Amino acid sequence: MxxxxxxxxxxxxxxxxxxxxxxxxxxxxxxxxxxxxxxxxxxxxxxxxxxxxxxxxxxxxxxxxxxxxxxxxxxxxxxxxxxxxxxxxxxxxxxxxxxxxxxxxxxxxxxxxxxxxxxxxxxxxxxxxFYEDNNQTLNSIISLFFRNKKIPISQQLINVLIERSRGDRKNLNNELEKVENFLLNKKNLNIEEIIKLTNLADNYSASELVDHSLAKNTRKTVTILSENNYSDEDNIIIIRTLLAKLKRLVKIYELVDEKNNIEQAISVCRPPIFWKDKPLVTQQIKSWNKNLLKDLIYKTNEIELLVKKNSLLAKNILADFIINNSKKTNN
Known part of the structure; x- marks a missing residue:
């Protein structure tokens, strides 16, 4: 039927x-x-x-x-x-x-x-x-997102995000995730930033780079870095994506302590983790302990300041930091 x-x-x-x-x-x-x-x-x-x-x-x-x-x-x-x-x-x-x-x-x-x-x-x-979302539906999703963040947004900016989503709210949610990571400690967003954000990395997203680094997949991490020419704006997005995912891992670790089971902790984590991402998140949890994750959050904040102060060396600084943290060590 x-x-x-x-x-x-x-x-x-x-x-x-x-x-x-x-x-x-x-x-x-x-x-x-x-x-x-x-x-x-x-x-x-x-x-x-x-x-x-x-x-x-x-x-x-x-x-x-x-x-x-x-x-x-x-x-x-x-x-x-x-x-x-x-x-x-x-x-x-x-x-x-x-x-x-x-x-x-x-x-x-x-x-x-x-x-x-x-x-x-x-x-x-x-x-x-399940047909493609129409512009009205996507418009509503975007408006609600920014209203919850208490950030003003123009219709022109909404139109850019709608265009990038290509009629699929999954694509839109991916773009909004980039925006959310970028908006840490920010209270506004302009059209130039949106255009740069939604054009991030032709082949690999910041999220994929960070995921493989945290899972200590060194070879994959190096491949992603070598096959992409990240811009200065991309560097900041990568750092803030890393911070967001580190905080999520700390939260999952607290749930592991409560549930005494990694899979159950990942399943009840909010916001939910998509099924296809769960194996990689499990690998990340097994690759780090909670104290090292907290220490890495502190170091990532330091790297963001260093990258901002040294624009000419920013790519190398960030690449070295990402690769070093992707190497397998005894935790």
């Missing part, structure tokens, strides 16, 4: 076990899955890639259909689903397993797609297309 994305709030989700989300709006799909499904299941979420299931169908069915005292209800999320998985889903629907919900996340599916046809024709399973 076909349903519009905004209609999901009007139905009882527990009345349906199988959902197909398709379309290019990854940001809206991720928000919907997180807000309407993941919150109800917490640590009972099982994530799969389509290829992983196809390569080992028996393991998939055993995992989905097997019940345990601790893992009765389950949310199954299958990413990058295509027509290749249709027969497997048909078998699963026929088995009618209890206490599970299955969400298939697909890219854009054409009308002739057999997977899409299956979900559109059957009344008991739901097919929801």
């Amino acid at each position: 076909i349903l519009k994305s905004f209609e999901l709030n009007k139905i009882k989700l527990n009345n349906h076990k199988f959902y197909l989300f398709y379309g290019e709006n990854e940001g809206l799909k991720e928000e919907t899955i997180k807000n309407l499904f993941e919150k109800s299941y917490q640590d009972k979420i099982h994530r799969y890639e389509e290829k992983e299931i196809i390569d080992n169908i028996n393991n998939f069915f055993n995992s989905v259909l097997t019940k345990s005292f601790f893992d009765n209800e389950k949310l199954i999320i299958i990413n990058r689903a295509t027509d290749k998985i249709r027969t497997i889903i048909e078998d699963l629907i026929e088995k009618n397993p209890e206490d599970i919900q299955v969400v298939l996340n697909s890219k854009n599916l054409e009308k002739k797609s057999t997977l899409r046809k299956l979900f559109e024709k059957e009344k008991s399973i739901l097919c929801i297309p």
Whole structure:
């Protein structure tokens, strides 16, 4: 049965076990899955890639259909689903397993797609297309972001961000994350800064560079630095991205002390960490202890001052700092 994305709030989700989300709006799909499904299941979420299931169908069915005292209800999320998985889903629907919900996340599916046809024709399973956000929706998201930050913003600046997002709120959220990191200790933003921020790094973002450095992936860190020509503005964004991610790691460490489990700590961290980023964040936590992270926050603040005072040497100063912290040491 076909349903519009905004209609999901009007139905009882527990009345349906199988959902197909398709379309290019990854940001809206991720928000919907997180807000309407993941919150109800917490640590009972099982994530799969389509290829992983196809390569080992028996393991998939055993995992989905097997019940345990601790893992009765389950949310199954299958990413990058295509027509290749249709027969497997048909078998699963026929088995009618209890206490599970299955969400298939697909890219854009054409009308002739057999997977899409299956979900559109059957009344008991739901097919929801996720179309590109329109400018009005993106405008509202941006306005709310800056209103919460109590920072004035012009329509011209909003239009630049909308253009950069290319109709997808996931792209927009990535751009707003750059802005948020850049706005540390700042109370205003101009159009020139927005243009520079949203053009950061053709091949690799500041976030990716920082993530691999903190995970102590030295080779990948060096590759990213060597393949990009970061500007002076990029250097500041990298530093502030590093500060934001360091503070997040300290927060996760405090949750680890409380939960005594890294995966649970990462799962309950707020703002939420996307599923695809969790392995890298886990690697980061295992690469540092809390005292060293706090010390690195202090050193990063010092590096920001040094970079600002030495513009000619800024790139080298920052690159050396990033690479040195990506090297494996005994913590």
